[in-house]
Amino acid sequence: MMSSAYSILVVDDESELATLFKTFLDKEGYTVFSFTDPSLALEYFKQAPKKYSLVITDLRMPSLSGLQLAKKIREVNTEVKIFLMTAFETKDLENQVDYKEARIDKLIQKPIRFSDLRYLINKALNV
Numbered sequence: 001m002m003s004s005a006y007s008i009l010v011v012d013d014e015s016e017l018a019t020l021f022k023t024f025l026d027k028e029g030y031t032v033f034s035f036t037d038p039s040l041a042l043e044y045f046k047q048a049p050k051k052y053s054l055v056i057t058d059l060r061m062p063s064l065s066g067l068q069l070a071k072k073i074r075e076v077n078t079e080v081k082i083f084l085m086t087a088f089e090t091k092d093l094e095n096q097v098d099y100k101e102a103r104i105d106k107l108i109q110k111p112i113r114f115s116d117l118r119y120l121i122n123k124a125l126n127v
Contacts, residue, residue, distance in 0.1 A: 006053040006125055010034040011041045011069060012085070013061040021056065024114050028121075038064035042072055049077040053125050058110075059086035059093075070102035081105045081124045085112070 008030050012018040015036045022034040035041035038061050045052065055073055059066040070082045082102065086093075087110040093099050094107065106120055121127070 006127070007031040007033065007051050008121075009041060009045060009052050009055045009057075011038050011055070011057040011061070011066070012036065013038070013058060017058070024117070025121075028118060030121075038066070038069045042069055045073055046076055049073075049080075052077070052080050054081045054083065054121060056083045056085065056108075059084055060088065067096075067098045067102055067104075070104060071098060074102055078103075083108055083120070083124070085110050087111070 008025055010018055010021045010025070010032060011034070012021065013036050018034040018036050022032045025032040033044065035044065038057070041057075042064070045055070055070070057066040057069050066084050066086075070084060073080060073082065082104050083106045084102075084104045085108040090107055090109065105124055108117070108120070
């Protein structure tokens with residue numbers, strides 16, 4: 001399996017969820033870095049912006065929203081895939097300027113089944 005060549009950054013302010021995603025993706029063979037603090041995740045990302053293939057971030061977080069984080073990540077890496085997760089209604093989100101500027105690859109409605117997440121990641125990374 002080629003997936004270990006891919007590094008994924010997971011950002012969710014709920015530590016149980018961040019851990020759950022990390023555990024699942026580790027088992028899938030990915031190299032995973034999970035953060036509960038989006039500002040810290042951004043600093044970490046900036047240290048090696050080409051290292052990551054995918055960023056999975058929650059939308060609503062304190063200090064920095066998932067969209068703000070995605071926009072800042074785009075400033076340093078235009079190639080990385082970004083999945084934005086939310087447990088909330090998303091119908092107007094895709095029309096927002098921030099959303100367009102962040103060039104989100106996939107909007108994910110939480111909760112998501114891991115089988116669906118696996119499919120979306122493999123598709124995004126061409127695994």
